Amino acid sequence: MIKLKAPATSANLGAGYDIFGLALNKPTDHMKFERAKETKIELKGKYGEKIPEEVRENSAGVVINEMTDKGVRVVIEKNIPPGSGLGSSAASAAGAAVGINKLFDLGFSRREMLEFAALGEEAAAGEKHYDNVAPCLFGDFCLVDDEVVSIEVPDFRFVVVYPNSSNLTSEARKLVPKEVEIDELKENVGFASKLLLGLYEEDLELFGQGLNDSVVVPARSKKIEGFEEARDAALGAGAFGCTLSGSGPSMIAVGRNEEKIGMAMQDALKELGISSEVYVAEPSKGVTILE
Known part of the structure; x- marks a missing residue:
């Protein structure tokens, strides 16, 4: 066995x-x-x-x-x-x-x-x-x-919040834009570069800044109830960045005070009547x- x-x-x-x-x-x-x-x-x-x-x-x-x-x-x-x-x-x-x-x-x-x-x-x-x-x-x-x-990940910890709902990947992929504006492309190259540099430099704040996206997440998040509220709560609680995990509805954030960030995100969802689970992962x- x-x-x-x-x-x-x-x-x-x-x-x-x-x-x-x-x-x-x-x-x-x-x-x-x-x-x-x-x-x-x-x-x-x-x-x-x-x-x-x-x-x-x-x-x-x-x-x-x-x-x-x-x-x-x-x-x-x-x-x-x-x-x-x-x-x-x-x-x-x-x-x-x-x-x-x-x-x-x-x-x-x-x-x-x-x-x-x-x-x-x-x-x-x-x-x-x-x-x-x-x-x-x-x-x-x-x-x-x-x-x-x-790429080996430094000693980072990640706040993962799972709203108790589901989102089919096959349906979420249909929301991805087929065309991208050049300014959006430039922004995304910058975000991806920051994320990778944050890994190599073991810089959690830089990694968090690299979690931004100007193309896919804005399109998909419109269908994820509570995403904007939870992201704003995370940033307000000191997160360096917050984004969808995959196609959602789960979200992932990074910051120095993981428990405070997770609680803030969970409270924001609770105010909308959405229950959730929080994991602090390595x-x-x-x-x-x-x-």
């Missing part, structure tokens, strides 16, 4: 649409794999009832079917809420790739497992993209284009085999 944990991930991170991704140590899914006569998925955990048990409809099941024709019993403890913008389907897909690779000693590299995991993402989101599965597999911060560049090293 193989046991592992698969982390939540935050993609896009401001101006890095489909390029930037970050692995977080909270929340985390746990998965078990063992040989069986036929492949079957069992679901547990807080959000287990919210994802499909049918193998062909589950992102983990899609990956398993691509990697082997042998039977596998899979138990998924789903603690990452689906449709939250925290990479729930990516955790299942990446966890499955690592688990099957280890269970059957297939010998695939992480880069090869990434391609399998991306197929699971495609089944869940309707389009293959790598900005969640890459950090889930490689850990820390990933820049993804034709290759994966993994960088994760990606999918980890426990035994």
Whole structure:
């Protein structure tokens, strides 16, 4: 039997649409794999009832079917809420790739497992993209284009707020503008540069300034109730920056007083009648085999 944990991930991170991704140590899914006569998925955990048990409809099941024709019993403890913008389907897909690779000693590299995991993402989101599965597999911060560049994250902590609602990635992608003004492009190059420089210089304030976006987040956030109020509350509480996590509705912020920032964001949402969960997360090293 193989046991592992698969982390939540935050993609896009401001101006890095489909390029930037970050692995977080909270929340985390746990998965078990063992040989069986036929492949079957069992679901547990807080959000287990919210994802499909049918193998062909589950992102983990899609990956398993691509990697082997042998039977596998899979138990998924789903603690990452689906449709939250925290990479729930990516955790299942990446966890499955690592688990099957280890269970059957297939010998695939992480880069090869990434391609399998991306197929699971495609089944869940309707389009293959790598900005969640890459950090889930490689850990820390990933820049993804034709290759994966993994960057170790300094001793940063991240405030993640999950409003108790969901947002389908496939629908959110339809809101992304097809054309961009040159001034917006210039601003976004600046934001992305600040974020990366903040990582390399271990400068949390600079990283936070780099969480801004002039293109995708403004378009998507119109459909996320409470985003502007929560972001303003975060900045008012001392956050250096705040943006959507993935396509939302979750939000991610950075600052020196994480608890104060999280409470301010939660209170702002509560005033709108929106309940939420707050995580103060650290960088994760990606999918980890426990035994």
